[in-house]
Amino acid sequence: MRQIKLFRICFIIAFFSGFILTPYSCARKEPLSKDEKMAWWREAKFGLFIHWGVYSIPAGIWKGKEYEIVGEWIMASADIPREEYEKLPPQFNPIKYDPAEWVRIAKDAGMKYIVITSKHHDGFSMFDTKANNYNIVNATPYGKDVLKALSQECKKAGIKFCVYYSILDWHHPSQESDRTKKRNVDKYSYNLMKEGRKEEYVKYMKLQLRELIAGYEPAVMWFDGDWSDWWTMEDGKEILNFLWRLKPDLIINDRAAHDEEKGTFLGDYGSPEQHVPKGGLDYDWETCMTMNDTWGFKKNDHNWKTTQVLVHNLVDIASKGGNFLLNVGPTSEGLIPEPSVDRLHAIGKWLRVNGEAIYGTRNWRTYKEGPNDLITDYYDKDKDREVNFTAQDIRFTTRDNILYASCLAWPDKEVIIKSLGTKSMPEAKIADVTMLGSDEKLEWTLTEEGLKIIPPKTKPCEHAFVFKIIFY
Numbered sequence: 001m002r003q004i005k006l007f008r009i010c011f012i013i014a015f016f017s018g019f020i021l022t023p024y025s026c027a028r029k030e031p032l033s034k035d036e037k038m039a040w041w042r043e044a045k046f047g048l049f050i051h052w053g054v055y056s057i058p059a060g061i062w063k064g065k066e067y068e069i070v071g072e073w074i075m076a077s078a079d080i081p082r083e084e085y086e087k088l089p090p091q092f093n094p095i096k097y098d099p100a101e102w103v104r105i106a107k108d109a110g111m112k113y114i115v116i117t118s119k120h121h122d123g124f125s126m127f128d129t130k131a132n133n134y135n136i137v138n139a140t141p142y143g144k145d146v147l148k149a150l151s152q153e154c155k156k157a158g159i160k161f162c163v164y165y166s167i168l169d170w171h172h173p174s175q176e177s178d179r180t181k182k183r184n185v186d187k188y189s190y191n192l193m194k195e196g197r198k199e200e201y202v203k204y205m206k207l208q209l210r211e212l213i214a215g216y217e218p219a220v221m222w223f224d225g226d227w228s229d230w231w232t233m234e235d236g237k238e239i240l241n242f243l244w245r246l247k248p249d250l251i252i253n254d255r256a257a258h259d260e261e262k263g264t265f266l267g268d269y270g271s272p273e274q275h276v277p278k279g280g281l282d283y284d285w286e287t288c289m290t291m292n293d294t295w296g297f298k299k300n301d302h303n304w305k306t307t308q309v310l311v312h313n314l315v316d317i318a319s320k321g322g323n324f325l326l327n328v329g330p331t332s333e334g335l336i337p338e339p340s341v342d343r344l345h346a347i348g349k350w351l352r353v354n355g356e357a358i359y360g361t362r363n364w365r366t367y368k369e370g371p372n373d374l375i376t377d378y379y380d381k382d383k384d385r386e387v388n389f390t391a392q393d394i395r396f397t398t399r400d401n402i403l404y405a406s407c408l409a410w411p412d413k414e415v416i417i418k419s420l421g422t423k424s425m426p427e428a429k430i431a432d433v434t435m436l437g438s439d440e441k442l443e444w445t446l447t448e449e450g451l452k453i454i455p456p457k458t459k460p461c462e463h464a465f466v467f468k469i470i471f472y
């Protein structure tokens with residue numbers, strides 16, 4: 001009798017001291033707030049986009065003809081009938097695919113999440129779906145689930161695994177591509193939903209989305225391809241709610257339900273593509289960008305952005321409060337192209353010195369000083385992307401009582417940060433000024449005109465140079 005009494009007393013103490021997780025305490029009373037859900041994503045700042053599919057076999061060339069458009073659009077741009085395109089999966093055998101190496105490359109680059117195409121517009125699934133046999137396990141000699149392997153390596157490495165999913169589907173029997181009907185962008189083909197087939201296709205989509213949530217636990221669902229007339233905002237809203245019932249903390253981008261005319265969207269963040277919004281956006285956003293001019297691999301696309309241009313994009317995006325999703329298009333053998341790997345390594349090297357000015361920061365009262373802006377309309381292949389920045393071209397990020405001022409060129413003489421002048425910011429009480437990566441003591445004075453800093457003699461890195469300004 002005494003033991004039972006003693007047990008009861010211990011249980012009550014343990015329960016109220018929280019040592020015992022009860023359904024009540026471990027099942028949250030209320031769902032995650034948006035800020036709680038987005039916290040890791042806002043900290044992360046930099047992710048890897050991977051466009052990988054059977055389109056990496058033609059790699060931009062079909063029956064000897066080179067196609068201008070991005071590699072993953074070859075089925076539409078070369079008007080390839082389904083039966084013809086279906087001859088590609090039996091040739092797909094990425095024996096050099098090494099998911100651990102891909103994750104190592106991403107981690108070395110300083111990336112915190114990976115978004116990979118689970119199914120692009122061509123309808124071919126790069127994961128083990130039961131929805132049909134048109135997938136990497138059932139339709140290729142490779143026969144293994146590349147997404148499963150990557151998700152496992154991401155988990156081991158502490159990198160968030162995320163998936164891209166295309167709403168439109170050029171292979172599914174419910175749809176047909178109608179090239180006579182152009183979208184507002186003339187090079188994009190148009191896909192139509194056959195009469196009475198939409199319900200069947202939405203069911204198919206939901207089966208695959210359920211498989212992706214249950215089997216791969218993605219942190220982000222990156223939708224794309226919602227521009228066909230047969231897909232409405234209502235459809236998008238329904239699919240978002242369907243997913244949030246399955247995974248309440250799932251982050252979803254804007255592309256399942258966005259109204260281009262009104263500029264409105266449902267989902268957790270905006271996804272400007274191939275450009276950086278001029279002054280940033282007043283909601284969560286992520287610029288997605290290619291390193292050359294294609295998302296999916298093209299053997300003859302060598303128009304690579306320099307590491308300097310990529311680092312400047314990363315700094316500019318962070319100064320405006322956004323995330324940077326930088327793309328690679330692996331080959332049909334399963335290799336990330338060498339020029340991409342080199343650039344990712346160089347960006348990682350820069351971040352190992354300057355990462356504290358990017359990760360977990362937010363935009364300051366102004367994002368920039370200086371005369372120049374990035375040239376980031378990357379759809380124009382011929383436009384020169386290099387900008388002759390000066391040391392007075394500065395981008396700001398901040399966290400707590402620290403301001404980071406990133407000069408987009410080496411300051412070989414005194415730098416003046418005008419935004420900190422005693423006239424423009426009388427309340428600024430500066431305790432210390434250093435340069436990230438340098439242990440040289442810096443001379444600085446705060447004047448009406450601005451914070452004047454004599455830079456260190458030795459460069460601590462390349463591409464962009466960060467003053468760390470600590471306020472009292």
Ligand code: FHN
Pocket residue numbers: 070072073224225273288295
């Ligand atoms: O049509 C796709 C394209 O192939 C690629 O996936 C990009 C990536 O953001 N999204 C669409 C074009 O906006």
